[in-house]
Amino acid sequence: MKKNLKKIYALALAIIFLLGTFAPLKTLAADSEVPAEGEEVELTEEELEAKRQAEIKAEWERQVKKYINKDPDQLTTAYLVGDYASGEILEEKNIDDLVAIASTTKILSIYVVLDEIKAGHISLDDKVYIDKEISRLGGSSYKLKEGEEIPVEDLIKAALIVSGNDATKALAKYVAGSEEAFVEKMKAKLEELNITNYQIINSSGLPNYNIDKQNMLTTRDLFYLSRAFIKDYPEMLKITSMKELVNLERDFKEENTNPLLGEFPQVDGLKTGYTGLAGRCLVATALVKGDGEKTKDLRLISITMGSNSDAARYVAAKKLLKKSLDTYVYESLSNPNTLIASIEDDKLDPKEVNIYPKEEFSLLRKKSDFTNSTNTIEELEPPLKAGQTVGTISYYLNGEEVFTTDLIIKQDVLEASILRKIQGLYASLYMSLFKIFNS
Structure with missing residues (x-):
């Protein structure tokens, strides 16, 4: 009997010891808010955003993987790589076909605006009134609201970085009084650059379904336009190289639409575009610095037109530009x-x-x-x-x-x-x- 009591006593002490050992673990679990089985985990806003970004990245990588083994010829309707300094065309496909250019139109629109500033007709600090028509414009947007007054400089940035259709039209109406009058200035600029094969109907590149038309150029002429734009206004590359547009006063923050920014350290512009007819388009430019003795600066302009998705455009543009950067050098001979x-x-x-x-x-x-x-x-x-x-x-x-x-x-x-x-x-x-x- 005494032996049984000793066994019971020893067992009781062991149970008490074990309970004391696991009590802190229970407390820790409670402090860590570990959910019970079947209970949903409640994530913080930061965790939800991180999860969303991870899902977006994973989906993007999946889309890119679909096209990674295809050539630019298979992913575009037209493409071109040209040398900025000489104008020599190094790589090409269908560059003389008239194609829809979508928001790459904004290179021309901002060119006209900058000419007006240079002529002293307007200034970067001028405030532009936003009317109802502009505030209701669709597509890529700077989210302008009726009654706002926005500086010309901010509207230029919005047009080039986030492809703001509303910002571009606001500039057009401010410069010329109406978009129709601004379109005439756009056409005059093309003629000045000896570009004669075009169709220009508005400042933004959006299609006009009422007349079934949209802006069109050849890829060759889009190259000549981009080259002249950079030559006359190289300071715009400081804008087109910005990875995002942030305006805290307007609670606005969006990334640059150019998918090659950050992919190549040499890329510092220029403009994307998309409509149903145009497909996904991209004018990209990259600068390779020379050593000042044996080699000189090499700037290439790469254009891809008509890709059927963002991922297809990205793969085509990246392959085309990488090949050219790996292939060419500007040698200082004499x-x-x-x-x-x-x-x-x-x-x-x-x-x-x-x-x-x-x-x-x-x-x-x-x-x-x-x-x-x-x-x-x-x-x-x-x-x-x-x-x-x-x-x-x-x-x-x-x-x-x-x-x-x-x-x-x-x-x-x-x-x-x-x-x-x-x-x-x-x-x-x-x-x-x-x-x-x-x-």
Whole structure:
């Protein structure tokens, strides 16, 4: 009996010990608000947003995967890659077909607005009144409200970064009094750029279903337009390279519509577009900085038109631009500051004369191409004047001559004095004897 009581007592102590051990775990579980089985977890707003973003990212990656093994030819109706500096077209497909350009129209619209600012007709600080028509405009939007007054500069940013149709039309009406009058200015700008094959009906690129028309250009002319826009207003690249547009006063925050921003560090613009007829379009530009000696800055403009989805456009544009960035380089072949030869002669004053190319010449080439040069230098007979030609140099690409220029000196060269000549003669004699006795 006593043994049984001892066993019962030991068992009771063990139970008490175990209860004491697990009590803190229960408390911890309660503090952590671990839900009971079958109970739904209530997420914070931050957690819900993180979950939503993860789902969006996963869906985007799934869409991209559908097209990743396809070529730009399969994903576009037209495309082009061109060199900004020379205007040379490097890659192309159907670039002379007239195609719907959707919101890439805004490159032209903002071009016209900037011309008006340059002419002093309006300023960046001008406030633009937002009327009912503008506030009701559909599609991509800056969410303008009737009665607001928005600075011209803010509307330009909204048009270029988030493709605000309302912002673009507000600028059009402010500049010209009506969108119809602004369209005439757009057409005049195209004619000024020698672009004659076009259809322009509005400032935004939205289709007009009442007349079954929308803005159209060839891809080649869209390239020429974009090139001129960057050339005349390079400061716009500071805007088109912004990853998002934030206006705290208007409680507005949206990402740039350009899908290649952040994908390539070289990309700093330019404009997207989409309508049912146009498909997904993108004008992108990227700058590769040169070293200032052997290579120069290379800016490419890449255009893809008519993709059937955002993911297809992204894949096509990314592949096309990456291929071009990997393929091409701007080489500085002839540089007036690059020393070609240094002639040393005791008959000359100065004794050492440096020789340089007269003209500058740079060449856009494939990285796999081969370049070289040959030169001919005349015997230097003083007196010679700075800038005088003393020879020629020719440059070759894959064995074919691409450029020839004179070789010049950059300082006057006189005949050395008699004393200098004698000193040179003795020095030459000494060296000859030294070689004989030390051979």
